[in-house]
Amino acid sequence: MNFLKTKSAYLDTGVWANKAMKEAKGFGETICVASSKDKNYTYIPKGYVIPSDADYFHITTNNTIYGTEIRYDMDSPVSLIADMSSDFLSRPTDISKYDMVYGGAQKNIGPAGATFVLIKESFLSKIATETRHIPTMFNYKTHIENDSMFNTPPVMPIFTIKETLKWLKSIGGLKKMEAMNIEKAGILYNAIDSSSIFVGTAEAESRSLMNICFVLKPEYTEKENDFLDLCKAKGMSGLKGHRSVGGFRASTYNALPMESVLALVEAMKEFEKSL
Amino acid sequence: MNFLKTKSAYLDTGVWANKAMKEAKGFGETICVASSKDKNYTYIPKGYVIPSDADYFHITTNNTIYGTEIRYDMDSPVSLIADMSSDFLSRPTDISKYDMVYGGAQKNIGPAGATFVLIKESFLSKIATETRHIPTMFNYKTHIENDSMFNTPPVMPIFTIKETLKWLKSIGGLKKMEAMNIEKAGILYNAIDSSSIFVGTAEAESRSLMNICFVLKPEYTEKENDFLDLCKAKGMSGLKGHRSVGGFRASTYNALPMESVLALVEAMKEFEKSL
Numbered sequence: 001m002n003f004l005k006t007k008s009a010y011l012d013t014g015v016w017a018n019k020a021m022k023e024a025k026g027f028g029e030t031i032c033v034a035s036s037k038d039k040n041y042t043y044i045p046k047g048y049v050i051p052s053d054a055d056y057f058h059i060t061t062n063n064t065i066y067g068t069e070i071r072y073d074m075d076s077p078v079s080l081i082a083d084m085s086s087d088f089l090s091r092p093t094d095i096s097k098y099d100m101v102y103g104g105a106q107k108n109i110g111p112a113g114a115t116f117v118l119i120k121e122s123f124l125s126k127i128a129t130e131t132r133h134i135p136t137m138f139n140y141k142t143h144i145e146n147d148s149m150f151n152t153p154p155v156m157p158i159f160t161i162k163e164t165l166k167w168l169k170s171i172g173g174l175k176k177m178e179a180m181n182i183e184k185a186g187i188l189y190n191a192i193d194s195s196s197i198f199v200g201t202a203e204a205e206s207r208s209l210m211n212i213c214f215v216l217k218p219e220y221t222e223k224e225n226d227f228l229d230l231c232k233a234k235g236m237s238g239l240k241g242h243r244s245v246g247g248f249r250a251s252t253y254n255a256l257p258m259e260s261v262l263a264l265v266e267a268m269k270e271f272e273k274s275l
Numbered sequence: 276m277n278f279l280k281t282k283s284a285y286l287d288t289g290v291w292a293n294k295a296m297k298e299a300k301g302f303g304e305t306i307c308v309a310s311s312k313d314k315n316y317t318y319i320p321k322g323y324v325i326p327s328d329a330d331y332f333h334i335t336t337n338n339t340i341y342g343t344e345i346r347y348d349m350d351s352p353v354s355l356i357a358d359m360s361s362d363f364l365s366r367p368t369d370i371s372k373y374d375m376v377y378g379g380a381q382k383n384i385g386p387a388g389a390t391f392v393l394i395k396e397s398f399l400s401k402i403a404t405e406t407r408h409i410p411t412m413f414n415y416k417t418h419i420e421n422d423s424m425f426n427t428p429p430v431m432p433i434f435t436i437k438e439t440l441k442w443l444k445s446i447g448g449l450k451k452m453e454a455m456n457i458e459k460a461g462i463l464y465n466a467i468d469s470s471s472i473f474v475g476t477a478e479a480e481s482r483s484l485m486n487i488c489f490v491l492k493p494e495y496t497e498k499e500n501d502f503l504d505l506c507k508a509k510g511m512s513g514l515k516g517h518r519s520v521g522g523f524r525a526s527t528y529n530a531l532p533m534e535s536v537l538a539l540v541e542a543m544k545e546f547e548k549s550l
Contacts, residue, residue: 027408112427133301156386157431
């Protein structure tokens with residue numbers, strides 16, 4: 001609504017990327033430069049061409065449902081916009097590559113009820129007010145000019161975000177956070193890869209550090225609920241995979257401690273032995 | 276954005292009413308049926324005519340800055356939409372008179388970060404999707420069809436709202452709440468009217484039960500800060516009136532206890548004696 005003038009470009013890496021593209025279509029021409037829908041979004045497409053006449057190129061950096069992630073800051077011939085809802089602040093980011101980064105707070109930075117938007121000043125001048133009517137509340141400029149207080153700010157979520165950012169700084173910042181995330185995810189992916197009954201769903205080089213998706217090998221699929229029951233008995237919940245992928249999904253956001261990862265690995269080994 | 280097809284009608288009772296009207300103008304013809312701007316919004320207009328061909332008539336029931344309130348549920352020849360941000364749940368409301376009621380939570384029902392929208396089912400079918408493109412997120416139908424969980428709900432504000440509603444029920448519901456609000460505001464308005472130095476700014480029959488605005492009589496105006504200092508010394512804050520009205524504003528929302536009202540009245544008397 002703010003930046004589509006004549007043409008936009010989108011990378012289709014799953015449900016959330018698709019929803020963003022669908023909304024853009026309501027405002028103008030939208031090009032899907034590449035999609036991994038052919039393999040149920042289990043990989044991040046490569047080798048695509050971004051149209052040089054697009055107003056912007058939109059990516060969704062982490063795909064929660066499929067456990068894939070764009071863990072690099074790409075070069076784009078046009079303005080790059082990234083929905084970083086589910087991996088913002090999980091690693092140091094070369095923010096200079098992006099014209100806009102946005103997302104919901106509720107994964108790594110705080111509770112639901114707040115959002116974050118970062119816009120380059122040069123990009124802000126490109127808001128499409130001459131192309132369409134943008135209501136005051138939905139124009140990014142409004143919020144920047146009013147120091148994010150055009151509306152009454154949601155104090156409780158914002159306070160919690162402040163405390164989370166203090167914690168992030170206290171442990172050593174984003175470099176340390178990334179190292180911790182790599183370690184946590186690595187232990188879990190190792191456990192999956194060295195298991196004789198579990199198998200990861202995302203292609204190795206597209207794997208997310210935030211959402212680790214895995215299933216039981218076909219011959220054990222009927223035991224899915226048994227594993228979930230075992231986890232539940234050990235106090236682990238939310239491990240059921242999204243219905244479009246099946247199996248299991250372990251979310252290893254910044255706040256998840258190593259202990260939780262180790263407990264899940266232990267449960268996986270115990271379950272394997274019991275079969 | 277959702278309901279303006281050919282023509283809308285607005286009652287201009289202050290800054291918030293004006294902002295709503297300004298946003299509507301971006302979507303189509305907007306008629307201002309009456310305004311109290313001539314007297315700095317110190318009264319609620321009467322005797323105006325609502326165009327019978329308007330898609331809706333929009334009112335702002337309580338005007339925080341000027342201390343005026345529409346404390347009755349009016350009849351309207353067209354669909355009635357009310358912004359009840361600052362007096363929702365302050366009194367029993369004949370909800371059948373309204374096609375839509377909406378507002379921010381942060382006055383009577385909970386902390387900032389949540390909003391409420393009530394829409395009659397018959398009105399919902401009138402959403403202007405054939406007149407303009409409405410993004411999914413901004414179409415009221417989306418939220419109703421998704422049980423208010425199209426976006427990740429702001430859990431902390433919603434939980435606090437639940438607790439507030441339980442409290443409201445426990446004290447005796449809206450009838451009791453209204454009686455308490457009438458009593459609180461009555462004591463304060465009486466203190467103003469019987470004072471020789473203070474005077475209310477809103478016309479008597481338009482007075483709000485939520486925001487009580489008053490000033491010092493012209494001969495005492497220079498003492499304004501002295502009164503604020505006295506209040507501050509007694510632990511009372513937020514009493515400075517909005518810059519467009521001046522003087523003082525006591526907000527007596529549902530949550531304000533009678534003790535606070537009595538403390539302010541006491542301070543007013545003490546200040547009067549000291550002059």
